[in-house]
Amino acid sequence: MLELRDKQDLRVTIAGITFSNPITTASGTFSAKESGYFYDLNELGAVITKGVSSHAWEGNKTPRIAETYGGMLNAVGLQNPGIDDFIANELPWLQKLDTKIIVNVAGKTPEDYYTVVEKLWHEKIDLLEINISCPNIKCGGIGFGTSPKMAAEITKEIKKRARQPIIMKLTPNVTDITEIAKAVEAEGADGVSLINTLLGMKIDVHTRKPALFNKTGGLSGPAIKPVAVRMVYQVRRSVGIPIIGLGGIMTGEDAAEFIMAGADAVSIGTAALLDPGAPIRIKKELIAYMERYHFNSIKEIRDGFIDL
Amino acid sequence: MTKKILEERITSNQKIAEGIFRMTIYSPEIAQNCTPGQFVNLYPRGRHTLLPRPISLCKIEDEHITLVYGVVGQGTQEFSEYTQGQELRVSTPQGNGFDIGPSLSEKMSKFTVKREGEVPTLGRSELEAGRQMTLVGGGLGVPSLVALAKALITQGHHIRVICGFRTEPYLIEEFEALGISLYVTTDSGDYGFKGTVMDYICAHPFASDYYYACGPKPMLRELAAYCREKQVPVQVSMEERMGCGYGACLGCVCNTQRGYKKVCSEGPVFLGEEVDWYA
Numbered sequence: 196m197l198e199l200r201d202k203q204d205l206r207v208t209i210a211g212i213t214f215s216n217p218i219t220t221a222s223g224t225f226s227a228k229e230s231g232y233f234y235d236l237n238e239l240g241a242v243i244t245k246g247v248s249s250h251a252w253e254g255n256k257t258p259r260i261a262e263t264y265g266g267m268l269n270a271v272g273l274q275n276p277g278i279d280d281f282i283a284n285e286l287p288w289l290q291k292l293d294t295k296i297i298v299n300v301a302g303k304t305p306e307d308y309y310t311v312v313e314k315l316w317h318e319k320i321d322l323l324e325i326n327i328s329c330p331n332i333k334c335g336g337i338g339f340g341t342s343p344k345m346a347a348e349i350t351k352e353i354k355k356r357a358r359q360p361i362i363m364k365l366t367p368n369v370t371d372i373t374e375i376a377k378a379v380e381a382e383g384a385d386g387v388s389l390i391n392t393l394l395g396m397k398i399d400v401h402t403r404k405p406a407l408f409n410k411t412g413g414l415s416g417p418a419i420k421p422v423a424v425r426m427v428y429q430v431r432r433s434v435g436i437p438i439i440g441l442g443g444i445m446t447g448e449d450a451a452e453f454i455m456a457g458a459d460a461v462s463i464g465t466a467a468l469l470d471p472g473a474p475i476r477i478k479k480e481l482i483a484y485m486e487r488y489h490f491n492s493i494k495e496i497r498d499g500f501i502d503l
Numbered sequence: 504m505t506k507k508i509l510e511e512r513i514t515s516n517q518k519i520a521e522g523i524f525r526m527t528i529y530s531p532e533i534a535q536n537c538t539p540g541q542f543v544n545l546y547p548r549g550r551h552t553l554l555p556r557p558i559s560l561c562k563i564e565d566e567h568i569t570l571v572y573g574v575v576g577q578g579t580q581e582f583s584e585y586t587q588g589q590e591l592r593v594s595t596p597q598g599n600g601f602d603i604g605p606s607l608s609e610k611m612s613k614f615t616v617k618r619e620g621e622v623p624t625l626g627r628s629e630l631e632a633g634r635q636m637t638l639v640g641g642g643l644g645v646p647s648l649v650a651l652a653k654a655l656i657t658q659g660h661h662i663r664v665i666c667g668f669r670t671e672p673y674l675i676e677e678f679e680a681l682g683i684s685l686y687v688t689t690d691s692g693d694y695g696f697k698g699t700v701m702d703y704i705c706a707h708p709f710a711s712d713y714y715y716a717c718g719p720k721p722m723l724r725e726l727a728a729y730c731r732e733k734q735v736p737v738q739v740s741m742e743e744r745m746g747c748g749y750g751a752c753l754g755c756v757c758n759t760q761r762g763y764k765k766v767c768s769e770g771p772v773f774l775g776e777e778v779d780w781y782a
């Protein structure tokens with residue numbers, strides 16, 4: 196048993212950065228302080244932060260959360276204290292950890308994104324994840340992620356200004372996600388992460404009102420997993436850059452499924468809301484899965500997929 | 504303290520009024536590390552009900568905690584079907600709870616100056632023993648006042664509890680056992696004073712040095728306005744739809760004079776003055 200475990204190599208490399216394992220935290224579902232009460236953050240392959248914008252954003256009014264069958268809707272609206280506050284107060288904390296740091300960047304205008312990546316130029320962080328897919332803000336955000344032309348343009352401009360490799364986070368709310376993936380790859384994106392949430396809505400028939408103040412919100416959790424797996428599979432066959440796969444991962448076997456579909460690493464989102472220690476549990480379950488089928492590396496899982 | 508999700512044993516789970524249940528859980532780990540006004544997250548087992556349900560601590564004993572909850576949806580329906588001896592997934596205590604200690608007055612003076620040009624309304628001696636404290640509860644906000652009343656009594660304060668219900672009151676015997684002044688109101692008039700707790704307070708003026716409250720937002724808003732007018736401090740326990748229930752998702756915010764704060768980890772108890780009631 197122990198020998199087998201020693202033989203397993205969980206390391207993965209994304210845009211030249213080697214993670215100790217493929218488990219990362221999905222943006223917006225993780226707080227170093229609060230999640231750190233539940234598990235050892237150093238066990239993560241990487242932390243991905245909540246979206247950070249050029250200035251503080253208030254976010255939406257409440258209710259921001261609604262539960263749906265096997266999933267949830269959120270319309271937090273990217274509440275965050277802004278990049279200066281992030282660099283002053285949160286980043287030093289993350290930098291003490293023995294794991295990789297991926298900062299998720301949000302914006303409403305191209306300039307918003309540029310400001311953030313430029314301010315992060317001198318900071319010791321490993322990767323940038325550029326959110327061009329948030330469904331919860333009125334302008335920008337998702338707008339950049341739904342047209343191949345705009346996605347290409349913003350990728351090109353951010354690439355010029357960023358010191359760290361950039362991973363573009365894609366929205367599933369498009370007709371053909373491979374078009375967007377190809378467009379960002381062509382302009383120098385170092386990787387893609389997918390999927391962000393699916394735009395959804397819930398009406399409370401007792402109060403006869405939308406369940407969310409924002410009316411619509413982003414659907415996440417196990418309910419969206421098949422959509423996410425399908426998209427990772429399609430994107431893997433369209434681009435050569437690394438993929439961080441996410442969307443409804445609840446168990447180690449779910450993580451293995453994303454890896455077979457083509458993901459190089461995975462993020463745990465909603466699962467961590469209903470089980471704060473989920474990232475670490477999922478990592479252990481992934482190891483158990485590898486032991487069961489004698490996979491010695493993440494690549495072996497991926498190559499083990501039989502795509503008839 | 505590190506936080507955990509525990510598997511704890513239910514020692515009883517009984518209906519105490521129409522649609523209202525009382526659950527007692529054996530958990531020295533929670534009972535010995537919590538304060539009134541804190542809550543625990545209960546995790547339904549159903550695969551489709553993913554998110555935790557926050558429930559306030561109603562009674563805190565040596566090795567047991569008691570929760571009182573209303574059946575309003577699928578999660579609480581599931582809890583109501585749990586039986587004695589069954590295990591349930593429950594978090595260690597969350598949130599900051601009611602401030603009942605001497606440190607309170609210090610915090611108060613900090614909070615009361617946030618509005619420019621405003622004069623602080625509180626001195627430092629507010630919470631010396633022997634004060635007249637009024638606890639105001641509405642519906643499912645009443646349970647958390649049980650633990651609070653008990654804690655305040657041990658600090659040597661005089662306690663008056665005013666609680667309002669729709670038609671049928673519950674937990675009355677718990678307050679009576681504490682030997683405090685209790686006033687009950689019902690919307691229907693079936694029991695006690697007919698009307699809301701605020702109707703009662705306005706109709707029966709009394710002196711009070713301090714207020715604590717838990718209940719529906721409109722009630723808390725009215726009480727906060729009343730206390731502001733009377734220049735008396737009030738702590739309110741706020742409710743908001745939660746995602747994670749531990750501070751990671753920013754789902755549960757409350758608008759305060761200093762921006763949005765997380766109800767689950769920075770609340771649920773806030774000062775009435777601190778909350779931006781009209782945002």
Ligand SMILES: Cc1cc2nc3c(=O)[nH]c(=O)nc-3n(C[C@H](O)[C@H](O)[C@H](O)COP(=O)(O)OP(=O)(O)OC[C@H]3O[C@@H](n4cnc5c(N)ncnc54)[C@H](O)[C@@H]3O)c2cc1C
Binds near residue numbers: 578
């Ligand atoms: C800090 C905090 C402490 C709480 N303490 C208690 C407590 O001690 N006792 C208690 O009974 N409840 C308490 N609640 C409320 C409790 O968490 C909810 O009632 C519960 O999560 C509902 O879960 P459900 O699955 O049964 O309902 P859901 O399926 O989630 O909702 C079903 C329906 O009920 C409505 N609903 C949801 N929550 C409420 C509510 N609070 N009041 C009225 N209708 C609602 C929804 O809008 C929906 O229409 C507390 C909430 C918070 C935030």
Ligand SMILES: Cc1cc2nc3c(=O)[nH]c(=O)nc-3n(C[C@H](O)[C@H](O)[C@H](O)COP(=O)(O)O)c2cc1C
Binds near residue numbers: 415441752
């Ligand atoms: C409460 C909440 C907040 C989120 N905030 C962000 C965010 O700030 N930036 C971002 O790129 N994605 C955000 N997301 C999307 C997640 O990172 C993830 O893409 C999505 O939830 C799908 O994964 P899951 O099903 O594992 O949760 C958020 C999701 C949730 C549930």
Ligand code: FES
Binds near residue numbers: 748753766768
């Ligand atoms: S419920 Fe997630 S931060 Fe409060």
